[in-house]
Amino acid sequence: MPGPKPLDPSSSPRAMLGAELRHKREEAGLTQEELGSPLFVSGSFIGQLEAGTRRMQMEYAVKIDEILATDGYFVRNCEAAKKSKYPDHFAEAAEAEAIATAIREYAPQLIPGLLQTKAYAWAVCRAYQPTAPEEVIEETVTARLERARVLDHPTTPLLWVVLDEAVLRRRTGGAEVMAEALWHVTELIRKHRVIVQVLPFSAGGHASLNGALKLMSFADAPTLAHLEVLNASKLEDDPATVARHELTYDLLGASALSPQDSLALIESVAEDYAHEDQP
The missing domain is CATH 1.10.260.40 (lambda repressor-like DNA-binding domains)
Structure with missing residues (x-):
């Protein structure tokens, strides 16, 4: 061995x-x-x-x-x-994410942090902290964009995301911000850097109605499951629990549109937002 x-x-x-x-x-x-x-x-x-x-x-x-x-x-x-640029509840997950060989994520509300543009990240952080000073928002956005640098490597980690259709329809930051954010996602897809599927509203009830899910795999350690709610998160390493979350993700992928149809939908929604900004 x-x-x-x-x-x-x-x-x-x-x-x-x-x-x-x-x-x-x-x-x-x-x-x-x-x-x-x-x-x-x-x-x-x-x-x-x-x-x-x-x-x-x-x-x-x-x-x-x-x-x-x-x-x-x-x-x-x-x-x-213990000193981290990330919130206490998310620091351990962010550090694990940085060394993962594969990340599978279901996003029910927002474009995942690894795929966000600066303008979109700013809109999200400002919505979370409506009274925070500008420098606090800037620090949070900078840390989020630095996380996304893991995608600078051409192949590792493998990133496979299932986006709920609500992510595309939720007007975060306005039409211009949404158009740019969705074009950014489609660019990464067309570069074959990420796999993205959209879980359409027509899928109805699904296996992860309770919220977001992230699975992180490593070269020499068991898979971790990360569950996140408002200002709180949890890493799960119990094999039986992780296996259950892996099944949940598989079911989400089975209910989602194919990668090709997902790309077409994302591009279509991005076009709609872009046209809203034209006189």
Whole structure:
């Protein structure tokens, strides 16, 4: 059986922390299960920490320093890693997204962050925070656009999105902003950088009526499911729970339009918005 994939500690603070955790655990002669037992977590969870797909929480850092006799190393670095440009409820998911090899997402209300234009992102952030200072909105928008740079790589991650038709019809920021945002999505589709399907209103009830869903796959760690509601989110790694969410996504894709028909619909709606701006 092949050993774990070598980590690149320079890729992110979490990768650095994970590489050191693996080194210190192996130096102590412990398996992932043996280290996880006194932490009341599974061996696979320790593997996720080592792979950098999960953020180390302070309660685990304290115990790990004690078990591995690392003189407060993990506590110090865990504290430093807590500083994030993303909201607290979303930071761990954003960091996992950055190292995922594949992302599958169902968006029921808005164009996903990885596909947003600056004007669209600004309209969304301003709607979320109607009284926030301009500099706060600017910082949030900048962080969101930086997330989208993962798509600068020609093939990784694979991004497959199912957009509810409501995403196309919800006039976020006005007709001009919507036209630009949808053209941006179609450009990425035509460049074969993303796969997009539209779940039409005619599909009726579907498997994810409760809200948004994101599945993130990794080269050397189990798939994570990310569920998000207003100012709160949750990462799921329980295999049975993740499998259920994967089935949900498969059902959404089966109910959605084909990629070709989806592209045609998105372009048609973009044209409608563009024509609204013409005298």
